[in-house]
Amino acid sequence: MLKQKTLKGSFSLFGKGLHTGLSLTVTFNPAPENTGYKIQRIDLEGEPIIDAIAENVIDTRRGTVLGKGDVRVSTVEHGLAALYASGIDNCLIQVNGPEFPILDGSADMYVKKLKEIGLEEQNAPKDFYVIRHKHEIVDEETGSCITILPDEEFSITAMCSFESKFINSQFATLDKIENFAKDIAPARTFVFVRDIMPLLEANLIKGGDLDNAIVIYEREVTQEQLDHLADVLKVPHMDATKIGYIQHKPLMWENECTRHKLLDIIGDMALIGKPIKGRIIATRPGHTVNNKFARLMRKEIRKHEVQAPFYDPNEEPIMDVNRIRELLPHRYPMQLVDKVISIGPTSIVGVKNITSNEPFFQGHFPQEPVMPGVLQIEAMAQCGGLLVLNTVEEPERWSTYFMKITDVKFRQKVVPGDTLIFKVDLLAPVRHGVSSMKGYMFVGDSIVSEATFTAQIVKNK
Numbered sequence: 001m002l003k004q005k006t007l008k009g010s011f012s013l014f015g016k017g018l019h020t021g022l023s024l025t026v027t028f029n030p031a032p033e034n035t036g037y038k039i040q041r042i043d044l045e046g047e048p049i050i051d052a053i054a055e056n057v058i059d060t061r062r063g064t065v066l067g068k069g070d071v072r073v074s075t076v077e078h079g080l081a082a083l084y085a086s087g088i089d090n091c092l093i094q095v096n097g098p099e100f101p102i103l104d105g106s107a108d109m110y111v112k113k114l115k116e117i118g119l120e121e122q123n124a125p126k127d128f129y130v131i132r133h134k135h136e137i138v139d140e141e142t143g144s145c146i147t148i149l150p151d152e153e154f155s156i157t158a159m160c161s162f163e164s165k166f167i168n169s170q171f172a173t174l175d176k177i178e179n180f181a182k183d184i185a186p187a188r189t190f191v192f193v194r195d196i197m198p199l200l201e202a203n204l205i206k207g208g209d210l211d212n213a214i215v216i217y218e219r220e221v222t223q224e225q226l227d228h229l230a231d232v233l234k235v236p237h238m239d240a241t242k243i244g245y246i247q248h249k250p251l252m253w254e255n256e257c258t259r260h261k262l263l264d265i266i267g268d269m270a271l272i273g274k275p276i277k278g279r280i281i282a283t284r285p286g287h288t289v290n291n292k293f294a295r296l297m298r299k300e301i302r303k304h305e306v307q308a309p310f311y312d313p314n315e316e317p318i319m320d321v322n323r324i325r326e327l328l329p330h331r332y333p334m335q336l337v338d339k340v341i342s343i344g345p346t347s348i349v350g351v352k353n354i355t356s357n358e359p360f361f362q363g364h365f366p367q368e369p370v371m372p373g374v375l376q377i378e379a380m381a382q383c384g385g386l387l388v389l390n391t392v393e394e395p396e397r398w399s400t401y402f403m404k405i406t407d408v409k410f411r412q413k414v415v416p417g418d419t420l421i422f423k424v425d426l427l428a429p430v431r432h433g434v435s436s437m438k439g440y441m442f443v444g445d446s447i448v449s450e451a452t453f454t455a456q457i458v459k460n461k
Contacts, residue, residue: 004122004123011027013110023337025095026102034090035090064076067193087177089122089126106185106186110185131148158265166217171258188247188392214247265285309342312350335376337350354371397460419442424439
């Protein structure tokens with residue numbers, strides 16, 4: 001089982017803000033388990049903290065802006081992308097102004113600092129959200145679309161179509177998140193010359209220059225207009241007849257702009273709050289559609305607060321019915337676990353197939369067969385008993401008994417034809433023969449019942 005991670009120590013980066021032009025410092029700090037990403041404005045009274053989640057995004061026009069009340073922090077996507085791609089789950093980010101420094105316009109410096117400071121494994125399990133079905137968000141106005149499909153890992157393909165004859169259609173792919181540092185992180189932000197004056201008039205990009213952005217001059221303007229723009233940006237005059245890229249550092253890849261769009265997607269997906277296992281296909285992505293998609297995923301996660309374990313009936317079980325009978329004393333009609341498909345030090349997943357021939361259906365109820373709730377709890381407890389008994393010598397000489405059952409919830413009926421999947425987790429190490437466990441029972445993707453129970457394992461006389 002993968003564990004959550006945080007930083008081994010703190011590090012800071014310094015630079016100017018892209019939009020404000022202010023001198024800024026951003027510091028990344030370790031954070032406790034289950035903290036997620038939080039951003040703190042240490043320059044304001046009370047040093048307010050904003051949770052870095054999709055619902056707190058208040059503006060997406062020229063970057064991702066998080067807000068809480070009157071507190072705002074912008075240009076957060078590059079730093080968050082670096083955290084997410086590095087596998088960090090918990091981090092407190094402190095900044096002394098209204099935006100993160102733009103640095104060189106990429107996530108490269110963040111990634112290098114994270115590698116330098118190192119990561120620390122924590123005790124809590126890493127909580128992936130596994131994509132089981134296709135989800136999609138479409139922006140009819142822009143033609144933007146983001147689709148996510150089931151996949152064993154996290155991967156992205158971005159396809160961009162720019163309104164430009166000079167730079168038209170491009171695509172970029174990240175098949176393995178481990179390749180982010182070398183294939184995506186160094187990709188710089190970019191801007192078209194035609195957009196610079198409106199941005200300046202909107203009091204933005206005060207800190208923009210040719211060291212932190214790729215400038216694309218793809219529509220010829222008069223020499224006078226280009227000279228005026230160069231004077232505003234405090235850069236040398238250029239020949240207005242020469243179309244092309246304008247930057248101090250050459251392009252790293254022909255599709256560097258689309259690689260940067262992919263970087264932005266990862267930064268915005270970090271606001272989902274959980275690492276994802278799925279393949280994203282993004283067409284004409286941008287911060288607006290990225291945020292709509294992140295919000296959609298957060299709604300899906302809330303609907304499936306605890307995900308059903310993956311069950312492939314073709315795979316050989318970890319424990320078949322014969323092994324289960326060696327561990328448990330239960331026999332027909334009280335053996336309620338058919339097989340175990342996964343087991344670890346603190347967790348187990350079992351299966352029970354419900355047929356119309358179950359003896360309890362004779363009286364519960366003849367005209368509407370429904371599995372009794374008490375037997376659902378018993379089945380989960382048997383699964384938990386298998387987890388505990390699997391660790392002792394001569395398990396056939398031990399029995400498990402209920403001591404307490406709490407937090408019981410029944411969400412839907414269990415009927416003939418259902419395949420029940422049990423997931424039981426130890427809440428604490430077994431001490432003095434007493435075990436506390438949390439159990440969930442699923443049919444398909446839906447939780448049908450759950451309970452917390454305490455049991456004692458006793459050696460038979």
